[in-house]
Amino acid sequence: EKARLAKLRRLPAVTLDGEEVELQANLEIPAELPLIAQAGAQGIGLLRTEFLFMNREDLPDEDAQVDAYTQVVEAMAGDCVTIRVLDWGGEKDMEALAEGIGPFHAGPNPALGLRGIRMLLKRPELLEAQFAAILRVAGAEPGTQIRILLPMVTIPAEVSQAREIYERVQRRLRRKGIPLPEKEPLLGAMIETPGAALAADAIALEADFFAIGTNDLAMYTLAVDRAEAEVSHLYDPLHPAVLRLVQFATEAALRLRMPVSVCGEMAGNPRLVPLLLGLGIRALSMNASAIPRVKQMVRSLKIDDCARFARRVMEQGDPKRIQELVMGFGEAGS
Numbered sequence: 482e483k484a485r486l487a488k489l490r491r492l493p494a495v496t497l498d499g500e501e502v503e504l505q506a507n508l509e510i511p512a513e514l515p516l517i518a519q520a521g522a523q524g525i526g527l528l529r530t531e532f533l534f535m536n537r538e539d540l541p542d543e544d545a546q547v548d549a550y551t552q553v554v555e556a557m558a559g560d561c562v563t564i565r566v567l568d569w570g571g572e573k574d575m576e577a578l579a580e581g582i583g584p585f586h587a588g589p590n591p592a593l594g595l596r597g598i599r600m601l602l603k604r605p606e607l608l609e610a611q612f613a614a615i616l617r618v619a620g621a622e623p624g625t626q627i628r629i630l631l632p633m634v635t636i637p638a639e640v641s642q643a644r645e646i647y648e649r650v651q652r653r654l655r656r657k658g659i660p661l662p663e664k665e666p667l668l669g670a671m672i673e674t675p676g677a678a679l680a681a682d683a684i685a686l687e688a689d690f691f692a693i694g695t696n697d698l699a700m701y702t703l704a705v706d707r708a709e710a711e712v713s714h715l716y717d718p719l720h721p722a723v724l725r726l727v728q729f730a731t732e733a734a735l736r737l738r739m740p741v742s743v744c745g746e747m748a749g750n751p752r753l754v755p756l757l758l759g760l761g762i763r764a765l766s767m768n769a770s771a772i773p774r775v776k777q778m779v780r781s782l783k784i785d786d787c788a789r790f791a792r793r794v795m796e797q798g799d800p801k802r803i804q805e806l807v808m809g810f811g812e813a814g815s
């Protein structure tokens with residue numbers, strides 16, 4: 482089994498009928514880099530940058546960030562690296578993150594408070610330092626593909642305001658004579674709230690790409706905190722409401738020929754691959770360890786079957802029935 486999965490590493494992630502699927506890795510700490518190469522990921526679809534801010538008393542300066550991003554970009558040897566700017570707040574460990582950031586009002590419900598891009602727009606100096614560090618790395622390493630991802634977007638103005646800051650940082654670096662990349666890294670939006678998913682067409686006018694974060698999308702759609710034992714049984718990314726939002730956001734992106742990926746836990750579950758491909762998704766980002774099995778699944782599928790299967794699933798209103806359909810994919814009659 483191990484040898485078989487190792488062999489898979491060199492095989493392309495392509496369906497039986499020749500449709501290519503991009504399989505990328507999510508990265509939480511640089512120590513996971515060797516795993517990513519082993520797994521045969523085609524780049525990083527989600528680099529969470531919270532690690533830079535954790536367990537320290539001060540803030541990481543621009544140079545420290547340049548070092549960290551350079552390490553990742555060099556390890557990926559020309560493959561795309563999608564760097565998500567700080568997603569402070571929500572269910573993330575704010576105690577560990579908070580010290581250098583200073584006193585912050587989390588509010589009675591941090592998940593509905595100042596988190597992600599909301600917080601960064603209140604503290605633009607944090608966003609500026611991250612943008613500057615990313616641009617310096619992109620400028621110093623031609624031939625690398627870097628993309629920037631904004632967390633917790635709910636309105637188009639958050640993307641356009643972030644872009645203004647991004648352009649301001651570029652002008653500042655140019656004035657200082659720092660080499661910039663020929664093509665600036667794309668600026669994308671996480672789609673991880675129901676609001677963002679339902680307004681995806683409007684957000685798409687401001688963003689260069691989407692990454693659908695099904696972890697938060699399921700939590701916010703179903704009003705269920707996974708860490709809350711009393712209600713965790715209701716947490717279900719296969720709830721039709723979550724799937725309809727994924728479909729809606731995906732279709733908004735596809736209409737504009739804008740890149741869209743899924744980067745929540747869903748993406749790493751091989752059993753959910755037929756459904757996601759059937760909904761039009763062609764890029765998945767997951768824990769590196771999940772890539773071989775997901776690739777194996779991709780290589781066993783035909784897109785037509787996936788599309789037909791997704792249509793059947795999307796007609797269902799009962800999460801339990803959807804679960805049954807998903808578990809039974811490929812069996813007679815499904």
Ligand code: PEP
Pocket residue numbers: 527529568673693694695696697698744745746
């Ligand atoms: C998500 O919400 O699905 C996601 C990928 O982001 P994170 O898990 O870091 O919140």
Ligand code: MG
Pocket residue numbers: 673694696697
């Ligand atoms: Mg999230």
